[in-house]
Amino acid sequence: MVAVNRWSAQNSEGYEAPAGLAVDAVVLGVRGAELVALVTRRPEGACGLPGGFVGPAERPEETAARKLEEKTGLREVYLEQLGTFADPRRDPRGWIPTVAYLALVPVGTEPTDLEASWRRAQDPGPLAFDHAEILALARDRVAGKLWWSNVAVGILPGPFSLSEARAVYEAIAGTRYDPATFARDLRATGLIEPTGERRAGATGRPAALYRFRSWAPAWGAGRRKRVAGG
Amino acid sequence: MVAVNRWSAQNSEGYEAPAGLAVDAVVLGVRGAELVALVTRRPEGACGLPGGFVGPAERPEETAARKLEEKTGLREVYLEQLGTFADPRRDPRGWIPTVAYLALVPVGTEPTDLEASWRRAQDPGPLAFDHAEILALARDRVAGKLWWSNVAVGILPGPFSLSEARAVYEAIAGTRYDPATFARDLRATGLIEPTGERRAGATGRPAALYRFRSWAPAWGAGRRKRVAGG
DNA sequence: AGAGTTCTGGTCTGTGTGACAAGAACAGCG
DNA sequence: CGCTGTTCTTGTCACACAGACCAGAACTCT
Numbered sequence: 001m002v003a004v005n006r007w008s009a010q011n012s013e014g015y016e017a018p019a020g021l022a023v024d025a026v027v028l029g030v031r032g033a034e035l036v037a038l039v040t041r042r043p044e045g046a047c048g049l050p051g052g053f054v055g056p057a058e059r060p061e062e063t064a065a066r067k068l069e070e071k072t073g074l075r076e077v078y079l080e081q082l083g084t085f086a087d088p089r090r091d092p093r094g095w096i097p098t099v100a101y102l103a104l105v106p107v108g109t110e111p112t113d114l115e116a117s118w119r120r121a122q123d124p125g126p127l128a129f130d131h132a133e134i135l136a137l138a139r140d141r142v143a144g145k146l147w148w149s150n151v152a153v154g155i156l157p158g159p160f161s162l163s164e165a166r167a168v169y170e171a172i173a174g175t176r177y178d179p180a181t182f183a184r185d186l187r188a189t190g191l192i193e194p195t196g197e198r199r200a201g202a203t204g205r206p207a208a209l210y211r212f213r214s215w216a217p218a219w220g221a222g223r224r225k226r227v228a229g230g
Numbered sequence: 231m232v233a234v235n236r237w238s239a240q241n242s243e244g245y246e247a248p249a250g251l252a253v254d255a256v257v258l259g260v261r262g263a264e265l266v267a268l269v270t271r272r273p274e275g276a277c278g279l280p281g282g283f284v285g286p287a288e289r290p291e292e293t294a295a296r297k298l299e300e301k302t303g304l305r306e307v308y309l310e311q312l313g314t315f316a317d318p319r320r321d322p323r324g325w326i327p328t329v330a331y332l333a334l335v336p337v338g339t340e341p342t343d344l345e346a347s348w349r350r351a352q353d354p355g356p357l358a359f360d361h362a363e364i365l366a367l368a369r370d371r372v373a374g375k376l377w378w379s380n381v382a383v384g385i386l387p388g389p390f391s392l393s394e395a396r397a398v399y400e401a402i403a404g405t406r407y408d409p410a411t412f413a414r415d416l417r418a419t420g421l422i423e424p425t426g427e428r429r430a431g432a433t434g435r436p437a438a439l440y441r442f443r444s445w446a447p448a449w450g451a452g453r454r455k456r457v458a459g460g
Numbered sequence: 461a462g463a464g465t466t467c468t469g470g471t472c473t474g475t476g477t478g479a480c481a482a483g484a485a486c487a488g489c490g
Numbered sequence: 491c492g493c494t495g496t497t498c499t500t501g502t503c504a505c506a507c508a509g510a511c512c513a514g515a516a517c518t519c520t
Binding site for chain 2: 016017018019020021054055056057058059060081083084086087088095097099
Binding site for chain 2: 498501
């Protein structure tokens with residue numbers, strides 16, 4: 001019944017228990033042609049992923065959503081569990097496993113928290129704990145699922161042109177696509193539908209606008225792109 | 231410093247802490263033409279996935295490997311994290327998050343623990359807690375990675391014929407493959423290599439034997455199969 | 461009105477995939 | 491020993507798809 005020391009607790013069954021359960025979120029967005037991740041300055045001064053402790057009546061995804069709203073003001077963001085990092089030595093404060101989440105936020109989102117800022121997802125600079133490893137896992141995950149699901153809806157929630165979608169896909173995949181082929185293939189996935197509107201005002205021919213058919217996680221049924229050879 | 235009740239603890243920082251950290255393993259194998267999962271009888275009488283509590287100086291994958299050896303006698307099995315299930319109400323005993331793992335064991339493996347037995351991965355019967363959900367996630371995961379990695383090495387560790395490999399792949403994917411096309415495609419992944427031996431004694435032309443090039447997780451570089459349309 | 465830019469539909473070609481056909485290498489039997 | 495049946499193995503063929511290119515459409519700017 002008594003915590004044996006500062007670093008871990010003990011329950012009534014005699015099992016050692018963690019000192020707490022944490023969540024960390026990899027918040028990804030697109031700025032210009034680059035994939036960016038949100039990092040916050042920690043009390044110790046180092047930078048790290050936004051996160052916090054899970055409450056005793058909370059599901060971890062609720063904690064992640066709560067922290068995300070604090071940093072960005074956004075609700076209803078795409079959120080997916082990446083995995084759990086539970087090496088007992090990962091946090092010098094004690095035995096604190098963390099459940100890592102991947103979040104995707106719309107183009108143009110700015111941090112509401114002054115301690116938070118965008119960094120390039122590649123080369124984010126030094127991060128606390130094992131956060132660099134978590135970020136790397138997030139990059140692989142989102143790139144792998146790009147053409148197979150509607151994860152991009154988190155970054156393109158509103159009506160978008162195929163050029164805007166292409167910029168997002170290119171930033172995430174790290175490659176360039178032929179505009180005509182990209183349009184054909186994205187339409188063929190069946191994940192998007194035309195709104196009937198067009199975006200004028202810019203230079204060139206106005207682009208037709210599209211939206212994702214569903215906000216909820218979904219999978220394409222038509223053509224799929226192969227992933228780049230490993 | 232004092233656990234507030236039987237169901238959760240509290241650390242020195244004032245944060246509530248879980249009552250313990252658990253692991254559960256989905257142990258998959260192939261018996262005949264079917265994908266099977268290992269289940270154990272729990273003290274309460276219900277059936278569930280093999281699992282246990284993580285020690286304070288242990289990484290969860292070590293706990294999973296330890297429990298797996300208790301149930302099957304196997305060391306060096308393929309082990310991969312599936313995800314974490316941490317709904318505070320998932321376990322009636324208290325706030326106990328569990329990290330779920332996927333393990334693949336060779337064809338012919340028999341449980342060493344009398345309380346453990348094989349069940350069909352589809353239709354395993356009622357399972358305790360959220361273990362049915364965890365098993366479903368494991369089935370999807372292994373089917374999705376089948377053609378993209380050498381996960382099957384966990385089920386086919388020794389020399390095998392292409393027919394034996396095909397039986398395993400068909401059991402996992404739940405489909406049937408053309409023998410000739412299967413042979414061409416599996417060879418084209420670059421994941422396997424011929425041993426030079428042949429398996430005689432059975433009826434028909436003796437089959438050439440193959441082995442996986444590497445035991446460690448690896449990815450194919452050649453042809454890949456598309457996943458079945460969702 | 462003309463030039464420049466971007467979007468969009470069409471075509472063409474190389475390649476991967478699935479299905480099929482035919483030959484090779486054994487065991488069992490009359 | 492030859493025939494039959496089975497299984498493994500190689501080869502071929504048709505189709506669908508990814509990628510690239512081209513030309514026209516639709517706008518803005520000068």
